Amino acid sequence: MESLDVNIALDIAARVGRDSVADLAGMLSTSTYYRFLSVHPDVVKHVSLQPLLENAARCNLISTARPIFFRCLQASNPSAIYLESLRLAASEGRVEEGFHMLRFLQAEHPMSFPPAAMFTLSLFQIVLGLYEDGISSSHRFVDFVGSYAAADIVATSVYRHILQIGRLKIRSNSDTWRFDAIPACIADGPFWQATALSPEVLSDVDIDEYVFNSRLANEGSPFRPFLLRCLQEGHHTAQYVEGLRRLVQEPPTQASLDMLSTAGPHSMYARFAFAIFLLCCGSSDQGFLVLETFLNKVSSFEEALEIANLVEAQIRAMGSRGTRQY
Known part of the structure; x- marks a missing residue:
């Protein structure tokens, strides 16, 4: 390929990386010229970063994939900008920098702004206190993806990326009843303490942060x-x-399984986890039956995969005790 016109060679390299940046690995290790082609801005600007979107931890500073990711970032690859903005906000607390990165990306690519970046932008606006802008961005995001079900899939993938990257702290900026607002109510006197800890609040308070x-x-x-x-x-x-x-x-108990069974009709995460732990406990017939109902409830296999990945991330975050119970 060294005898080809450089523009033709770059076009070939871009086609190689169209499906995945991993496909450029062979070119990186072949020769100096092939390496020049594979990391050229015209190539890495449009290369697919699917492996990093599957595991966002690969964009972290200590990752072996960071050098090629940084090349993509320098070339203004949209997926790289999205992941880096999320990394800055989640692992370093630099939300404002991440926000401006996404705003510039939106201005540069108004017609091809990634849905995940669109949702993240609205999230950053709310975190920064720009509530009206955040709500407007959220509405545009839902209109763009077409349905709340599709929006939920994208939002779940963003939260999964946050978990994979690793975060400093997740905090609420909402003025609704959330568990992290409860301490202030408790400290505000006996009336508010009784209200905050009443069964009506405790049975319906937003505790998604535990998820x-x-x-x-x-x-x-x-x-x-x-x-x-x-x-x-x-x-x-x-x-x-x-x-x-x-x-x-x-150790597994019927009471623990019953908790997942009771929560199953109200949570797709619980329904999926219930099916998996039934299988782990040897109840294969019931486990596959619950898994089948789970798959019938989701709108697509991609949504099912997102839910499964998030449950796996929750388990990893909790940490097992290594006792090999199953």
């Missing part, structure tokens, strides 16, 4: 007592999180 940061449910966590209060009041998310924790960290 996306499952370490909060572990024994020894300062947030665990509140989860147990919600569990006592029959909160479905609490049933899922605690059932999952017990099955991951303790």
Whole structure:
């Protein structure tokens, strides 16, 4: 290929990386000229970063994939800009820098702005206190993807990327009833304490943060007592999180499986986890039946895969005790 016109050679290299940046690995190790072609800005700007989108940890500073990722970032590859903005916000707390990166990307590619970047932009706006802009961006995002089901798939993938990258802290910027707003109510006097810890609040409070940061449910966590209060009041998310924790960290029991079974109709994560742990416990017929109902409930195989990946990430975050119970 060294005898070809350089523009033709670059076009060939771009076609090689169209499906995956991993396909350029052979060119990187062949010769100086092939390496020049494979890392040329015209190539890496449009190369597919699917392997990094499958495991966003590969964009981290200590990753062996960071050098080629950084080349893509320098060339303004849209997927690279999205992942780097998420990394800056999640692992370094530099939300404002990530926000500006996405705004520039949106201005440069208004017609091909990635849906994941669109959702992340609205998330950053809310985190930065730009609530009206964030809500408007969220509405445009839902309109763009076409349905709430499709929006949920994209949002789940973004949260999975955050978990894979590793985050400093996930905090709420919402003024609705959320568990991280409860301490302020408790400290505000007996009336608000009684209100905050009432069964009506504990049974329906938003505790999704336990789902996306499952370490909060572990024994020894300062947030665990509140989860147990919600569990006592029959909160479905609490049933899922605690059932999952017990099955991951303790010997399997019928009570733990019953928690996932009870939460299953209210949570696709619980339904999937229930099926998997039934299979792990040897109840293959019932496990496959629950798994079949799970697959019938999701809108696509991609959505099912996103849910499965997030449950796996939750289990990894909780950490097993290595006792090989199953």
